[in-house]
Amino acid sequence: MTDRKFFDDDSEQDDDFVSKTQRKKEMHALQELGKQLVELNDEQLARMPLEPKLEAAVVEMRRIRHREARRRQLQFIGRLMRDADQDGIQAALDQFNHQSRASIQIHHQAEQWRDRLLTEPDALQEFIDQHPGVDIQHLRQLLRQAQKEASQNKAPSSARKLFKEIRDTLSEAALNG
Template sequence: MIHEQPDEFEGEEPVSKSQRKRESLALQKLGKTLTELKPQQLTKIPLADDLREAITELERIHHREGRRRHLQFIGKLMRSADHDAIQQALDGLQKEGLQQVQQQHLVEQWRDRLLSEEKEALAEFVDAYQPDDIQQLNQLIRQARKEKAQEKPPAAARKLFRFVRDTLT
């Protein structure tokens, strides 16, 4: 005699306890990532007021166990938050940070090329970016080379860096 049980979960399978725990830990980890952001970055993330308040409150908690419990609380608040939008905003911040790092590397490369190569790098830089004051650029390059030869602090190299950065942006 075979008993037929009604299909309570037609089309969807129940979520296991392990899966719920993994999801909860992932949300807690996302909340911990939010607590590591600077206040200026945190304003760019779409958060509910209670979640934003809990994240900023973590800074005041110094006791290890208290911090752990508060991170669990943040994870609990994350369950009701729009974690997809939060993750997208975090990805945007990370992409923005990577672009800034790439920009910084480009500026450093141009500065190094301008100091090491003679006329070729200068001509390429002027053709590519048309700086406002080529005379000042030449002067900074000469001063930076002179400082390096005399083993002085690199004040002109820093000024050259700022000049190249301002020209690129």
């Protein structure tokens, strides 16, 4: 009977107990977060809320080429991440990912508009109606030059300029909401 009472008292301490498997999962999650930090460019890394020691470890990881050394350095970054502002870092990473997805979407839209403008005669008016702030004369000039280059089998330099103009217009429209 006393053994049963002994086990019942332990149940109160079980609330704070974290299994070894759970600790490993948490460490792997921190290492994965650290791996995402390593993949950022210098400008993005500078905007992250990192402690100097963690930032130095991330920069060092970029320099390391040997596989085993990279693994150990990633474990070290994971240990440093325990004391870091994990929520702030994740929020900043999410913001970078959102911006990246938005720029990719704008890029795809610009490609679609360029292709439509080059093939469909009514597409120009539709684009102008949707984006009233666009320089119409410049857009028409680029479109004519791109069509002329395509008919003469020349390099598509005007089509690239047309794409850039469309992309800039779409980006500006996205910023202005």
